[in-house]
Amino acid sequence: MTGLSYLSAAELSTVGTPTLWAATIAGVLALLVLDFLVTRRPHEVSLKEALGWSAFYVALPLAFGAWVWSRYGSELGVQYLTGYLVEKSLSVDNLFVFMLLLAAFAVPAVLAQRVLLYGIAGALVLRAVFIALGAAALQTLDFAFLLFAVILIATAVKLLRDALSGHEQEVDINQMRSVRLLRRVMPVVDEYQGPRLTVRQNGRRALTPFALVVVAVLATDVVFAVDSVPAVYGITEDPYLVFATNAFALLGLRALYFVLHAALSRLVHLSYGLAVILAFIGVKLGLHWAHGVWPGVPQIPTLASLGVIIGVLAVVTLTSLRATRR
Numbered sequence: 001m002t003g004l005s006y007l008s009a010a011e012l013s014t015v016g017t018p019t020l021w022a023a024t025i026a027g028v029l030a031l032l033v034l035d036f037l038v039t040r041r042p043h044e045v046s047l048k049e050a051l052g053w054s055a056f057y058v059a060l061p062l063a064f065g066a067w068v069w070s071r072y073g074s075e076l077g078v079q080y081l082t083g084y085l086v087e088k089s090l091s092v093d094n095l096f097v098f099m100l101l102l103a104a105f106a107v108p109a110v111l112a113q114r115v116l117l118y119g120i121a122g123a124l125v126l127r128a129v130f131i132a133l134g135a136a137a138l139q140t141l142d143f144a145f146l147l148f149a150v151i152l153i154a155t156a157v158k159l160l161r162d163a164l165s166g167h168e169q170e171v172d173i174n175q176m177r178s179v180r181l182l183r184r185v186m187p188v189v190d191e192y193q194g195p196r197l198t199v200r201q202n203g204r205r206a207l208t209p210f211a212l213v214v215v216a217v218l219a220t221d222v223v224f225a226v227d228s229v230p231a232v233y234g235i236t237e238d239p240y241l242v243f244a245t246n247a248f249a250l251l252g253l254r255a256l257y258f259v260l261h262a263a264l265s266r267l268v269h270l271s272y273g274l275a276v277i278l279a280f281i282g283v284k285l286g287l288h289w290a291h292g293v294w295p296g297v298p299q300i301p302t303l304a305s306l307g308v309i310i311g312v313l314a315v316v317t318l319t320s321l322r323a324t325r326r
């Protein structure tokens with residue numbers, strides 16, 4: 001089988017046994033707890049510390065991919081690696097938005113990693129919800145792949161339009177609905193109080209700027225989950241592999257942010273590349289749906305998808321570095 005197999009409503013298959021799901025979720029929770037323990041004392045992250053954690057969070061998913069390859073064969077191994085690469089690429093774009101939010105809210109450097117950790121934890125919960133909804137849609141809706149294709153192509157068009165207009169580099173916290181709603185519900189103090197979300201002021205409970213930025217980050221997580229989950233379902237139909245790729249891509253974001261902080265501002269063409277990748281996966285999903293209706297319609301093999309994704313990322317990275325070399 002060279003690509004995704006067409007599945008009817010009741011035939012969605014997965015390698016995720018109850019034991020494997022339990023072990024994976026327990027591992028993810030343990031890593032989150034470890035990250036919260038590491039950040040319990042606010043401090044500026046050194047490059048050495050960030051590189052060490054980044055190396056760990058790159059080696060871990062690669063080792064897991066090697067296990068999937070050896071345990072379930074090369075096809076699922078390639079699907080996992082391709083899905084992980086797609087999710088990691090989208091997570092870098094997520095990091096770019098986090099960087100803009102941290103700057104817009106003037107988050108102190110010592111609190112940055114705790115904000116990121118709240119964002120990552122929220123993103124994991126949201127991705128789990130969307131993955132479950134996606135699996136339910138694939139099992140009950142014959143046109144689910146077509147729906148996912150439309151979502152991805154629409155997202156690609158929006159990314160391209162924002163990149164051409166420069167809007168993807170703008171964050172106006174006063175116009176964010178989540179921030180405006182919080183300010184209506186509770187008063188907000190002007191100064192950060194460490195990682196505290198609320199303080200007591202004049203006998204009333206008030207929010208801190210830290211609470212506002214955390215909510216803003218969580219609100220952006222919803223937007224990213226909408227396109228991220230359909231994108232990886234375009235690579236593999238296995239809900240377990242979809243969850244694993246999302247979890248591994250998100251867990252290392254805290255450390256990766258501090259490694260790539262300077263480089264992120266140089267990836268000026270990343271949005272163009274992500275638009276191409278999402279549109280490509282949208283076309284792949286559309287062809288997959290059409291193949292189930294008309295068997296003569298060709299499909300795009302997963303290995304070819306991996307080549308296209310790597311090629312696009314390499315091109316936009318090189319062009320970005322060239323455009324910002326000064």
